[in-house]
Amino acid sequence: MTPPLKIAIAGAGGRMGKTLIEAVVQRADVLLSGALEHAASLVLGNSVAANVRISADAGAVLKGCDVLIDFTRPDASLPLIGACAEHGVKMVIGTTGYDEAGKAAIRAAAERTAIVFAANYSVGVNLTFHILDTVARVLNEGYDVEIIEAHHRHKIDAPSGTALRMGEVVANALGRDLRECAVYGREGQTGARNGQTIGFATVRGGDIVGDHTVLFAGEGERVEITHKASGRMTFAAGAVRAAVWLAQRDKGLFDMQDVLGLRHDTV
Ligand SMILES: NC(=O)C1=CN([C@@H]2O[C@H](COP(=O)(O)OP(=O)(O)OC[C@H]3O[C@@H](n4cnc5c(N)ncnc54)[C@H](OP(=O)(O)O)[C@@H]3O)[C@@H](O)[C@H]2O)C=CC1
Numbered sequence: 001m002t003p004p005l006k007i008a009i010a011g012a013g014g015r016m017g018k019t020l021i022e023a024v025v026q027r028a029d030v031l032l033s034g035a036l037e038h039a040a041s042l043v044l045g046n047s048v049a050a051n052v053r054i055s056a057d058a059g060a061v062l063k064g065c066d067v068l069i070d071f072t073r074p075d076a077s078l079p080l081i082g083a084c085a086e087h088g089v090k091m092v093i094g095t096t097g098y099d100e101a102g103k104a105a106i107r108a109a110a111e112r113t114a115i116v117f118a119a120n121y122s123v124g125v126n127l128t129f130h131i132l133d134t135v136a137r138v139l140n141e142g143y144d145v146e147i148i149e150a151h152h153r154h155k156i157d158a159p160s161g162t163a164l165r166m167g168e169v170v171a172n173a174l175g176r177d178l179r180e181c182a183v184y185g186r187e188g189q190t191g192a193r194n195g196q197t198i199g200f201a202t203v204r205g206g207d208i209v210g211d212h213t214v215l216f217a218g219e220g221e222r223v224e225i226t227h228k229a230s231g232r233m234t235f236a237a238g239a240v241r242a243a244v245w246l247a248q249r250d251k252g253l254f255d256m257q258d259v260l261g262l263r264h265d266t267v
Pocket residue numbers: 010011012013014015016017036037038041042071072073076077093094095096097118119120121122161235
């Protein structure tokens with residue numbers, strides 16, 4: 001019998017970390033082997049499962065696992081990504097907000113180990129990426145694109161990784177480069193809207209788990225594609241699914257489209 005896949009969680013005390021622990025423990029085919037936090041964390045030593053306490057010893061946690069699932073913050077995850085590449089530990093990265101150098105570090109690490117990196121692990125959002133590609137190709141002229149996202153008051157990056165990915169999908173479908181056409185918020189005498197731009201609006205408040213709407217506004221009609229997450233288990237279950245999928249890969253960079261078998265040339 002194949003031994004269960006050993007999964008460790010980085011950011012174990014966080015909102016996603018706690019939900020990921022629940023998601024791992026629920027499955028019979030995987031084992032929670034470690035739970036990682038930073039050295040000053042108030043939850044160090046807390047027991048999270050049989051024989052697993054939250055630790056700040058990254059070396060020991062990595063030694064004991066096959067896959068590390070990281071939902072932390074870019075500055076915390078980058079050293080872990082380097083260490084995983086060095087020790088051949090596979091990774092599922094859910095953290096958002098990386099700059100270009102951070103993304104380059106992930107690509108470099110994926111030459112040495114297998115990594116799934118996705119801004120959103122829910123099946124619904126990944127399906128939405130496909131729908132957006134189709135909608136943008138049809139409404140390719142005369143429709144202004146605006147992306148509106150809302151999250152809880154604790155979120156530290158904006159726009160969300162998911163909103164940015166939605167922008168990339170739409171921009172690719174329209175033959176545009178998001179880096180050149182994105183407009184992040186408006187204020188004052190903005191002038192009339194440039195039809196080639198893709199606008200982003202961010203809302204932060206309360207306990208909103210994650211809402212995303214892409215609006216295609218034309219003359220006489222508008223199309224709105226909306227996804228609303230009402231709980232974090234949808235992300236956590238997707239991340240654990242990605243970890244199990246990684247068991248068959250040695251190295252390379254993948255995303256949730258690959259895990260779900262949804263990849264085609266455009267998304
Ligand atoms: N891809 C997806 O599907 C999703 C992605 N996310 C992303 O996941 C990330 C985390 O979100 P969320 O759980 O809400 O955030 P939290 O702040 O609740 O959790 C982050 C955790 O990481 C801990 N941490 C900080 N530094 C380190 C370190 N060096 N080693 C280990 N742990 C560390 C934090 O500790 P402390 O609080 O003490 O600083 C905290 O417990 C965000 O980037 C978010 O955007 C979220 C949901 C879904």
